[in-house]
Amino acid sequence: MARAIKNPKELILDTASKIMYNEGYSQLSIRRVAKECNIAVGTIYNYFPTKKELVVEMMTNFWKEYFFDIRNIIESQDEFYYKLRTIFNSLSKFIKRFKDVWLKSDIYETPDYIESGLERENIYIDKLILIIEDMLKEKLSTEPNVGFEQINSKEMASFIVMNFITMVQMPQFKYEFFQEVLKKVLK
Template identity: 30%
Template sequence: MPKILENVKDTILKESKKILLKENYKALNIRQIAKCCNIGIGTFYNYFSTKDELVMEILKNDFNKSIDLIEQLKNNSLSFKEKLGQIYKSFDLFLGDYISVFYEISSVKGTKCKRNTDFSNLYKCLGELIDIEKNNGTIKKDVNCYDFAHFIVSNLFYLTKTHYISFEQFYNFLNI
């Protein structure tokens, strides 16, 4: 009789994330994951068809924490500056964990990606937050919320990678 395993997918994701962050993308292999999870290699393939699919799910799950944060901030009484500061910190933590993984994947796989579709939920969610702030009178300029969200996200990601200016300077440049 086959053994019944609970939360196999979650276990695979958790153990794989540990390996990915502790070692690197190249070191992550299905055999090692299966061993860490006490499952057969075939069981792994019941949940993920490739290592890349697994890594993308890990990245998506962690990235969604930033989107969840923005959702929480929509009805929060913090100032817009404080809200953006929290979003910046969330991006900084995410990239701090995964920037080397992104570089490694791009060196192995190339840089082809669906940029706009990958971030559309983030732009939409931040755009909704910006719209709320406009309606509350916090943002006085007449800006397209989605385009402004795109601008903010792009610059916050660049800022977290380079730290070429402080968050304070960035916010002052927004001049809102």
């Protein structure tokens, strides 16, 4: 008789993530996940018809965890520049972890992985831009003296996010200087 598994999709994702994070992509296989979950291989194929779909879902969950953290930052009562700094610090940790897990050469055996990863990355960067844009609009509504009315808020949000990414990848650019420039632009 088949046993009932509570949240089989989550069990599969958690197990696959542990294998991938601890041992790398090359050690991840549908059969191995099935064995470690103590479920039939067919059960995994019901949720993830290919290894690629399993990996893409794991990457999506990785991004969702980051945006959960960002939501907590946004909902805090902290002031605008403190929130931005906290988002930057969180993004910095996220990007470093992302490189360690998702940018290893063994994941990108086929162009499909690169294409899928880049599509997802662009979606989530756009989402982060929208979050920053909302923060800018809120700042404008609560501080009417803010002088960036002439600047498109979406373009300013894009500018902030792209500078965040640059500063993470090129640590010779310091956040403090960026913040000073931003304060001058937004006053």
